[in-house]
Amino acid sequence: MADAKRESGISRAAVNAHLKKFGALYAFLILIAINSISNRNFLAVNTFWNLLIQAFPIIITSLGMLFVISGGGIDVSVGSVMAVAGALNAVIMNGIYPFFPKSILFGVIMAIVVAGLFGAFNGVMVSVFKMQPIVVTLTTYIIARGLAQLIANGKILSFSNTPFNAIGIYRLPGNIPIQVLIELLFIIVTAFVLKKTVFGYQVQAIGENAQAAKLCGIRTTRVRIMIYVISSLIAAVAGLLVSSRTSAADPTNLGALAEMDAIASVAIGGTSMSGGKARILTTVISAMIIQLITITINMNNIHYAYARVMKGIIIILAVYIQQDKSR
Amino acid sequence: MDNNLLLEMREIDKRFSGVHALDSVDFSVRKGEILALMGENGAGKSTLIKVLTGLYRKDGGQIIFDGTERNFHTPQDSQRAGISTIYQEINLIPHLSVAENIFIGQEPRNAFGIDWDSVNKQARQLLLDNGIDIDVTQDLASYSTAVQQMVAITRAISQNAKLLIMDEPTSSLADDEVQVMFSKMRELVAKGMSIIFISHKLDEVFTICDRTTILKDGKLVGSYDIDKITKLEMVSKMIGRDASNVLKRTVGVYEEKPGTIPLVHTKNIDNRVTLHGVSIDIRPGEIVGIAGLLGAGKSEYAKVLFGCDNTYTGTFEVEGKPVRLKSPKGAIDLGFAYCSEDRKVEGIFPHMTITENMTITALPRISKFGVVDSKKQKAIVDKYIESIRIKTPSSEQLISNLSGGNQQKVLLGRWLSMNPRLIILDEPTRGIDVGAKAEIEALIREFSQNGISVLYISSELEELIRNCYRIVVIRDGQNSVELTDQDITEENIMKYIAKNAKETEVDHG
Numbered sequence: 001m002a003d004a005k006r007e008s009g010i011s012r013a014a015v016n017a018h019l020k021k022f023g024a025l026y027a028f029l030i031l032i033a034i035n036s037i038s039n040r041n042f043l044a045v046n047t048f049w050n051l052l053i054q055a056f057p058i059i060i061t062s063l064g065m066l067f068v069i070s071g072g073g074i075d076v077s078v079g080s081v082m083a084v085a086g087a088l089n090a091v092i093m094n095g096i097y098p099f100f101p102k103s104i105l106f107g108v109i110m111a112i113v114v115a116g117l118f119g120a121f122n123g124v125m126v127s128v129f130k131m132q133p134i135v136v137t138l139t140t141y142i143i144a145r146g147l148a149q150l151i152a153n154g155k156i157l158s159f160s161n162t163p164f165n166a167i168g169i170y171r172l173p174g175n176i177p178i179q180v181l182i183e184l185l186f187i188i189v190t191a192f193v194l195k196k197t198v199f200g201y202q203v204q205a206i207g208e209n210a211q212a213a214k215l216c217g218i219r220t221t222r223v224r225i226m227i228y229v230i231s232s233l234i235a236a237v238a239g240l241l242v243s244s245r246t247s248a249a250d251p252t253n254l255g256a257l258a259e260m261d262a263i264a265s266v267a268i269g270g271t272s273m274s275g276g277k278a279r280i281l282t283t284v285i286s287a288m289i290i291q292l293i294t295i296t297i298n299m300n301n302i303h304y305a306y307a308r309v310m311k312g313i314i315i316i317l318a319v320y321i322q323q324d325k326s327r
Numbered sequence: 328m329d330n331n332l333l334l335e336m337r338e339i340d341k342r343f344s345g346v347h348a349l350d351s352v353d354f355s356v357r358k359g360e361i362l363a364l365m366g367e368n369g370a371g372k373s374t375l376i377k378v379l380t381g382l383y384r385k386d387g388g389q390i391i392f393d394g395t396e397r398n399f400h401t402p403q404d405s406q407r408a409g410i411s412t413i414y415q416e417i418n419l420i421p422h423l424s425v426a427e428n429i430f431i432g433q434e435p436r437n438a439f440g441i442d443w444d445s446v447n448k449q450a451r452q453l454l455l456d457n458g459i460d461i462d463v464t465q466d467l468a469s470y471s472t473a474v475q476q477m478v479a480i481t482r483a484i485s486q487n488a489k490l491l492i493m494d495e496p497t498s499s500l501a502d503d504e505v506q507v508m509f510s511k512m513r514e515l516v517a518k519g520m521s522i523i524f525i526s527h528k529l530d531e532v533f534t535i536c537d538r539t540t541i542l543k544d545g546k547l548v549g550s551y552d553i554d555k556i557t558k559l560e561m562v563s564k565m566i567g568r569d570a571s572n573v574l575k576r577t578v579g580v581y582e583e584k585p586g587t588i589p590l591v592h593t594k595n596i597d598n599r600v601t602l603h604g605v606s607i608d609i610r611p612g613e614i615v616g617i618a619g620l621l622g623a624g625k626s627e628y629a630k631v632l633f634g635c636d637n638t639y640t641g642t643f644e645v646e647g648k649p650v651r652l653k654s655p656k657g658a659i660d661l662g663f664a665y666c667s668e669d670r671k672v673e674g675i676f677p678h679m680t681i682t683e684n685m686t687i688t689a690l691p692r693i694s695k696f697g698v699v700d701s702k703k704q705k706a707i708v709d710k711y712i713e714s715i716r717i718k719t720p721s722s723e724q725l726i727s728n729l730s731g732g733n734q735q736k737v738l739l740g741r742w743l744s745m746n747p748r749l750i751i752l753d754e755p756t757r758g759i760d761v762g763a764k765a766e767i768e769a770l771i772r773e774f775s776q777n778g779i780s781v782l783y784i785s786s787e788l789e790e791l792i793r794n795c796y797r798i799v800v801i802r803d804g805q806n807s808v809e810l811t812d813q814d815i816t817e818e819n820i821m822k823y824i825a826k827n828a829k830e831t832e833v834d835h836g
Contacts, residue, residue, distance in 0.1 A: 197697045198690040205687050208676040215633070215673055216688045216741070217659035276678050 072275030082239030082255030119232025123225030168245030207275025711740030732763025
């Protein structure tokens, strides 16, 4: 009796460990299988590119979120910062503000600088003033969304036929979308920074044990500020790309709930919500899972609201599997 | 049952997720006595009190209070039965008036609710009875700690307490205020009340108490009449070692090269909370030990040296130059290293590998433009796994899979790779088995031979005696004595741990 019990305990532990490592991949494959069966066109190359293009904002913001979460924080302001970046760039590009030059480059730079300032605000409040990350970034979430609406004067700003639109639609020889290339670049850089640089090690050390990190001489305040800046900068890039693709910046809906998808990707990817070891590849796969859920729902003509329910169920399952049961 | 007993606790057991906080403890209080409950921090004193007052539920045993078996489920329960507690941090409400504090929960009422007139009148009378003449309508916070303490006692009396528990009641009182409190305590006892007195100040215990019960590691050591035990005996029972033991020392006398200045010179380090004047010098290659009871300020001093506490006053010089460290980073830049007493909370990164754990501090030194040179990283790890004999199948093993001794070695490797000038070790052998302990002690002596200074903090006197050139005894956040050479004996150390502050001052002339 006792032996049997112990054996089943071990195998359950093994199954758990396996699911922890490969769970996201399995979910991804299952979703692809479902889609291939229910829709014959799914397995076309173009669907693949579309998946990567559509998943772009989720993938890159989840990489930003990966820095924040593995560093022991959380950033719920991502979606609003995306909206600020999109709106700011649109008004400058459209020349609505006469005192700014009507230039795409200037618009992009301003969008990124302002996003960086929001990130710095988040970081300083969390690390210098020791405020709860969720409270600080929730405040930024509200302020930034408001600012986006003020910038756009509450209207959807559209533009067309500018070189800026090209980023969203241009394809390289071989039909490879330029966005996919940018995406790949972000993944590689993130992996490199987290795995190979002093900063990457320090971020994860702080998330794992902030007190010990400080005693190891890590400038925890500085590193913490930087992770929030990174998250916001990436949010700006995501916001710009979404507006480039849609030829518009909607201050109310651009990036809405994007932070939730990013957090979910990191969670499903197996990075501990309390910080520590960052898992890059599984985070990217999880981001694609989330996009795939939306695609699956759309292709099968199911109401979009179901996508949310599905996402919720998958997140809670994933986090349950990942959680350290010994605690 | 002995008619003379007010409280009897039999075979009390309490566990906290695996930790045996109280192991079959017998404890009794007679009517009309002042009993000192003694033991180091973590010995189980507060747990026992919390079990008694109903804050914790006991896992086993019996509590007989005033002749009947009782099970208090909440502190209110025990209060109603006649047990009052006064904590170190006074458990009254600072922004209510004195009178409200005395009567809170039991206010006299009239037709319109609380009868404030009567509250204030009765409170004033109660305080006057106890020799305190103050305006009871003022906020409690507007009075001194001593007065607040007396208000707390008055409240206890007003509740007709039979047993008064005083947990470190004198820690924030001046000497004359302590005397006032003592005479009040004697008065209460004369009227038949019993008092449990918890204090780490031995002098006070010997002045005011009739009997003492000593706990160690959750177990009862014994109960003794105060006039039949000496301070030295009490300390050795609290630490659990026999003072007559003679221990072999493995290091000799520190040979000072003429003209060398101390690496670290500190004088009168005072942070007004835990440290009240600690002065220690550490010379190059010297192993200096700090002895003292838990809570005496040993770890707190270490934190000042390592830049974790920037609130202190006093002199802090490194090689003759004054420094003021604002963060551990500053200390590390000076060549200091620090292994905390709490390996789990302040040392290891549990979900990270040996490599990551060992090189986290050295990373900035083995990187170019922020990119870690993984060859150098591997070289460091291989070097220390080899030289300090870390037993592990691979350097990519998670540190939490290692034994305590090997985890500690990884942390030592972390600091050795920085080529430190001073290593501060706080309880370096805690939770480590005997074999690994000996190895780590040998490593520490090796550091000193290589010219690294060591500040060795330990509650294991034998360890300090074996390994230190010089031992500084700290008591209540102050230097008690500095021992060298043949003066380093267990008996001597305990004597100075136990000694009272005034005698020490005389010693230093």
